[in-house]
Amino acid sequence: TSTLAVTAGKFWHSFIGRCLVECGVVSELEVYVEDRDSLSRGSMDGVGAWGVYELKSMNSNKMRKITNLDNFREMCPDYYAQGQEYMRMSGLVEHRTLIMGTEYPFEMKEIVMPYDRVFAMEIRDKYRRVLQAVADQRPPHACCNEGSKETKTCPARLVCPVALS
Numbered sequence: 001t002s003t004l005a006v007t008a009g010k011f012w013h014s015f016i017g018r019c020l021v022e023c024g025v026v027s028e029l030e031v032y033v034e035d036r037d038s039l040s041r042g043s044m045d046g047v048g049a050w051g052v053y054e055l056k057s058m059n060s061n062k063m064r065k066i067t068n069l070d071n072f073r074e075m076c077p078d079y080y081a082q083g084q085e086y087m088r089m090s091g092l093v094e095h096r097t098l099i100m101g102t103e104y105p106f107e108m109k110e111i112v113m114p115y116d117r118v119f120a121m122e123i124r125d126k127y128r129r130v131l132q133a134v135a136d137q138r139p140p141h142a143c144c145n146e147g148s149k150e151t152k153t154c155p156a157r158l159v160c161p162v163a164l165s
Contacts, residue, residue, distance in 0.1 A: 038127035051094035060101030088120035
């Protein structure tokens with residue numbers, strides 16, 4: 001079932017992306033961005049006149065619970081962080097995430113996210129601290145306190161010793 005889900009997701013990404021290009025809404029697909037100083041990189045689904053375009057597919061029941069940007073940030077912290085990183089690396093200041101339900105009738109929802117420079121720089125600085133720790137051959141300092149709310153939403157929570165404790 002996971003292979004089917006991934007295959008379907010790739011199909012919808014390609015199909016929706018191509019439709020948006022044909023309609024003139026998106027100008028480019030699969031746009032590579034990077035920041036060599038922090039070794040951060042990625043491939044944005046696309047770029048429109050407003051900024052970054054991303055398509056995320058998810059279970060419709062989960063998608064229906066997303067009602068606004070704050071709610072999206074809380075329920076999908078990794079997607080929010082990815083969007084902020086893409087804006088930081090590309091210099092674009094708006095991000096539109098199109099969320100598509102994975103089952104019929106394939107409902108869609110759009111989340112518009114402005115650039116949050118403070119949040120984006122915090123991510124960049126985390127990468128730099130880790131790179132410095134590697135250069136110094138020591139574990140990086142924890143970015144949050146054990147048991148704090150941040151440990152439940154941190155993008156590194158699955159590998160961080162503080163979040164795992």
